[in-house]
Amino acid sequence: QSVLTQPPSVSAAPGQRVTISCSGSSSNIGNNFVSWYQQLPGTAPKLLIYENNRRPSGIPDRFSGSKSGTSATLAITGLQTGDEADYYCVTWDTNLSVGGVFGGGTKLTVL
Amino acid sequence: EVQLVQSGAEMKKPGESLKISCKGSGYSFSTFWIGWVRQMPGKGLEWMGLIYPGDSDATYSPSFQGQVTISADKSINTASVQWSSLKASDAAMYFCARHVRQRGGSYYFDYWGQGTLVTVSS
Numbered sequence: 001q002s003v004l005t006q007p008p009s010v011s012a013a014p015g016q017r018v019t020i021s022c023s024g025s026s027s028n029i030g031n032n033f034v035s036w037y038q039q040l041p042g043t044a045p046k047l048l049i050y051e052n053n054r055r056p057s058g059i060p061d062r063f064s065g066s067k068s069g070t071s072a073t074l075a076i077t078g079l080q081t082g083d084e085a086d087y088y089c090v091t092w093d094t095n096l097s098v099g100g101v102f103g104g105g106t107k108l109t110v111l
Numbered sequence: 112e113v114q115l116v117q118s119g120a121e122m123k124k125p126g127e128s129l130k131i132s133c134k135g136s137g138y139s140f141s142t143f144w145i146g147w148v149r150q151m152p153g154k155g156l157e158w159m160g161l162i163y164p165g166d167s168d169a170t171y172s173p174s175f176q177g178q179v180t181i182s183a184d185k186s187i188n189t190a191s192v193q194w195s196s197l198k199a200s201d202a203a204m205y206f207c208a209r210h211v212r213q214r215g216g217s218y219y220f221d222y223w224g225q226g227t228l229v230t231v232s233s
Contacts, residue, residue: 002155035219037156044206044226045148045156050219088156092218099170100146100218105155 003028004089004103011109016079020106022072022089028101032092034072036065039086039105048087049074076108084110113137115145115207115224122230123197130193131227133207140188141165144210146220147181147192151203161210162190202231 005023012018022034036049047056049065052072064075072089089103118132133145147159160171164183171181183190190207205227208220 031216033215033217033219037220039156044223045208045220046223047219047221050211050221051217056221086155090158090219092216100158100161100172102148102156102158 002104003093003101004091006089006103006106009107009109011111012079013111014079014081017075017077018079018108020074020087020108022103024070024091026070027095028091028093029067029072030070031094034065034067034089034091036074037088037090039088041085045088079110081110084108113209113222115209115222117207117224117227120228124233125199125231126196128193128195129197129229130191131205131229132189132191133224134189135209136188141185144212145183145190146208146210148206148208149203150206159192164190197231199231202229204228
């Protein structure tokens with residue numbers, strides 16, 4: 001059980017907007033940056049968002065991130081079938097000796 | 112071009128030892144942390160630990176402390192994870208990733224290896 005809570009699954013139709021939440025506490029999200037990763041089936045994870053809301057080059061602006069208090073959100077607009085994947089939030093946790101922690105992951109289904 | 116290339120799939124028996132590796136190229140390997148991430152079949156990603164190849168300083172998630180050893184050899188741009196005695200529960204996909212640390216507490220994995228599948232079965 002991760003210290004970061006994500007919904008196990010979300011779904012939406014092509015072209016629609018979907019959000020994925022990541023809930024934590026003051027020891028992690030509340031005082032640290034959040035990054036988001038996309039894992040397509042059978043592949044390695046890929047960085048989508050870092051520092052809460054920044055996109056690496058090559059990531060379309062359909063993907064956006066935000067943070068408020070002890071929660072973070074990934075939003076995807078203009079959904080495409082190719083967005084069907086698992087999504088993970090990650091942050092630092094000052095209560096953990098190593099520091100880093102993943103959310104449990106959210107399976108996005110594009111109907 | 113930054114690349115992390117991991118060693119190939121392994122099939123082992125319980126009790127055997129194993130070392131898997133991650134070779135970096137296209138950047139200064141010694142100056143970026145490398146992280147290791149486990150993904151058990153059908154499950155999510157788990158943070159195992161980090162290593163700084165410049166001085167081999169390693170940190171472990173509590174769940175993995177004492178279970179694995181993370182090491183690095185900066186002379187050959189390679190980081191590794193090893194097990195002294197595998198268990199069936201170690202069967203998983205293992206990923207390495209470059210860990211970026213910036214001022215102000217910004218930490219993230221920007222490049223990932225392709226993964227190494229470890230199968231443990233008698």
